[in-house]
Structure formats: C-alpha cells, structure tokens
Amino acid sequence: MTDSETGAVRAAHGRARRGGKRERLVEAAVRVFHEQGVEKTTLADIARVADVPVGNVYYYFKTKDRLVEAAVQAHRDGLTALTGRLEALPGPADRLKALIGGWVEERERAARYGCPFGTLATELDKRDDGPxxxxxxxxxxxxxxxxxQFGELGRPDARGLAVELVAAYQGMSVLTHTLRDPAIMTAQGERLTSWIDGIAHP
Known part of the structure; x- marks a missing residue:
C-alpha cells in the first residue's frame, strides 16, 4: 500500500497506543511486519514492541496468522481514514497530488524498509491461505x-490511469528501497505531480 496510508495507520495507532493491549499488539504487528517481514517476525518480537507480556498475546491472537489478518485490516482502516481526509480537499487533482505528497513525505522510511503495504502484500502473495x-x-x-478521482477529472480511461499511478508508486518504492536512495522518491513524486497537472489542465 501507500506510505501515506501508513502515516494514517500510525496516526490511528498513536491513539491506540494509549488504549488496550489488543490495539498495541496490532500497531506493533504493522510496524514489525514492515521492518522485518512476516516470516522473520515472532510473536515475541511483536509483544516486545507492544510492551505486552508474550503470554498475553495468545489471549487476543491465537496464532501469528491472526495478527497478520489484523495488520491487513489495520492497513485497510488506515486507507479509509486517509481517503476520507483527502476527500475534504477541493478537487480530484488536489487529492491525487496530496496522495503523492504523502508518499514522498515517507521517503526515508521507504528507503529503509520499502512500501509498508506493498512489501506485506508481496510476501503474503506467496501464500494461499487467505491473508x-x-x-x-x-x-x-x-x-x-x-x-x-480520475473519473471526476472526466477521463474515460480512469481505470487505466489509476493502475498506472499505483504501479508507478510501487515501482519507485521498490527502487528507493533497493538503492537506499530517498531522492528517487522525491524525483519520481515530482514527475507524478506534473503528470497529474497535465491531465487536469491539458
């Protein structure tokens, strides 16, 4: 998914940090899965980051897979929160450029760990058990x-443009991470912003 979405996930979870153990465990799972990957992560890792005794994890999540499912749902909730905030902007081009701006803001984290949701989705795609x-x-x-958003701009090819934009983000995220170079995200973000301007004002 998107780095801007992860900002929304972190914001929501910042509130959850003051909440219960389950919320802290989900927050920790999102973070540790991003930084270490699912396969390398243990329940003990998540418990430590959540500051929850490892024995208590099983009260909320019987297996690591249940935590994976909860982390995916947290990303979905973060996306819903993010797009809700973007909808408050005056027009579709503004919303799309704000989305791109959110990706660029997270460039340092992307350089270290990659796209928070894209890396998780890629790892889970190797499985066939539901997540x-x-x-x-x-x-x-x-x-x-x-x-x-592209539809609101009057584009009949809105679906293709949407896939192109999301694919461009995933590509620049992979390159930023592989080369450990946040400047790639900055430069490509500028190109995408100019692209949106060209579509909005042909």
Whole structure:
C-alpha cells in the first residue's frame, strides 16, 4: 500500500497506543511486519514492541496468522481514514497530488524498509491461505479510489490511469528501497505531480 496510508495507520495507532493491549499488539504487528517481514517476525518480537507480556498475546491472537489478518485490516482502516481526509480537499487533482505528497513525505522510511503495504502484500502473495486475498482487496480499494478521482477529472480511461499511478508508486518504492536512495522518491513524486497537472489542465 501507500506510505501515506501508513502515516494514517500510525496516526490511528498513536491513539491506540494509549488504549488496550489488543490495539498495541496490532500497531506493533504493522510496524514489525514492515521492518522485518512476516516470516522473520515472532510473536515475541511483536509483544516486545507492544510492551505486552508474550503470554498475553495468545489471549487476543491465537496464532501469528491472526495478527497478520489484523495488520491487513489495520492497513485497510488506515486507507479509509486517509481517503476520507483527502476527500475534504477541493478537487480530484488536489487529492491525487496530496496522495503523492504523502508518499514522498515517507521517503526515508521507504528507503529503509520499502512500501509498508506493498512489501506485506508481496510476501503474503506467496501464500494461499487467505491473508493474500485480503491484501489484494486493500490494494484494489486504493486503485478504486484513485480511479474515482480520475473519473471526476472526466477521463474515460480512469481505470487505466489509476493502475498506472499505483504501479508507478510501487515501482519507485521498490527502487528507493533497493538503492537506499530517498531522492528517487522525491524525483519520481515530482514527475507524478506534473503528470497529474497535465491531465487536469491539458
């Protein structure tokens, strides 16, 4: 998913940090899965970051897979919160450029760990036990929202443009992470912003 969405996830979870253990565990799962990947992460890792005794984890999540499902849902909730805030902007081009700006703001984190949701979705795609399908739905929801913005701009090819934009983000995120170079995200973000301006004002 998007780095800007992760900002929304972190904001929501910043509030959850003051809440209960379950919320702290989900917040920690989102963070640790991003930084370490699902396979390398143990329940003990998540418990430590959440500041929850490892024995208490099983009260809320019987297996790591249940935490994976909760992390995917947290990304979906973060996307919903993000797009809700973007909808307050005056027009679709402004919303799309704000989305891109959010990606660029998270460039340092992307350089270290990659796209928070894209890396998770890619890892889960190697499985066939359910979370991969849920991850696909989150990515589809992002594309659907972007399509709606291009549709408001009057573009008959809105779906194709939406896929192009999300694919461009995932590509620049991979390059930023692989080369450990945040400047790639900055430069590509500027190109995408200019692209949106060209579509909005042909």
């Amino acid at each position: 991969d399908l849920a991850a696909g739905e989150v990515m589809r929801a992002l594309i659907d929202w972007v399509e709606g």
